[in-house]
Amino acid sequence: MKHLFDARTQKCWTELIEKEAYTRIAWRDKYGAKYSRIPPTILKKQSEVPKLPARNYTLPAIHVPRQQEEAKKTAQESPSKPEVFQDMRPVTPQVRTLLYDGFSKERKGRYLYLEKRKAKHPEEKFQYPVLSSWEYGWRQGDVIQELQLPAHGRLRTVNDTFYSRNGVFHKLSATDTLATIN
Template identity: 35%
Template sequence: MGREVLTTQKQNFWKESYLKEVLLRLNWYRQYSQSIKARGQRRARQKPREKIKLPAINEVLMKAAEETKKTEAIKDRIKRLTFREDGEEEAEGEGLPDFDMKPVTPRTRSLLYSGLSKEEEGRYKYLQERCKIKPEEKYVYPLTTNWMYGWQLGSMDPGQRSIYPRCCLVRDTFFRRNGAFSLLDPLDTASC
């Protein structure tokens, strides 16, 4: 839609509306200015609030409390991050756990300390091993929204080849293990 032409009639309309707004503001100021000034003067006369005075801090008790908190936090973290041999997961409280990644197996962790990365051992080998594991097995929950598309889908083996490969490929492997057009599998959390 193009711009409308500004005629004399429209110019007069805008001039009148601006004038009306200015007059309304001026009338409001005349009517309420005294009460607003009085309210401001009352606030200025009020006593300022007294500052809150806290008792002196005993430094010895503070240091002891900090040390106990640190030791408790370290013990708790060690308890959480240790890998359980039986493979059972402890029931955590409501919500998501504090850490993003699941604990590493002792065998994989030992790779970290055996050799140098320059010789393709140590950290290099550790990272290579961790790359082989699927994200669902490494992480507790998907960290990025990109992971939602493939989270907990499992492997997609095509099985038997079709005479018409394009149709079969789209129908059988489109996003879900059980096909794009069939009912959802309860394990497919990405579709929620």
């Protein structure tokens, strides 16, 4: 098996492959036209259809009633702006002024602007959840404020608010509190 991986055997294989490629090219040059895979195209005779002389047709003039003309004029005179639909709520002027004040390297300007925008919750920045994955956490801040954070350990916000023991409501009834394990 070692003799298959030495340099002499590899050189032999490359020469055989090159020789085969050159042989194929030489055969195609010599016999390619005679034994072509693609059949020669046969020129089809174009059907001779007599061409008719072009006729000059004129259409009658279109008369628009006066009411339609007046409606068009009033529509053209008062250009209405197309309704712009925005996903994100506009920035307050105070936050916008931060954008143009200073450089990011100095922790001013764009850096401070992005920090202020990041501090807001998504509910304050957007009118509705843009992505379907946002729906799980949408308005989650209201629920978290009601909860008391444990001194040690983890907070099971999703488990306590999203999943329900019985029924649709996430609030536990008096009978459910008796069955919970502390």
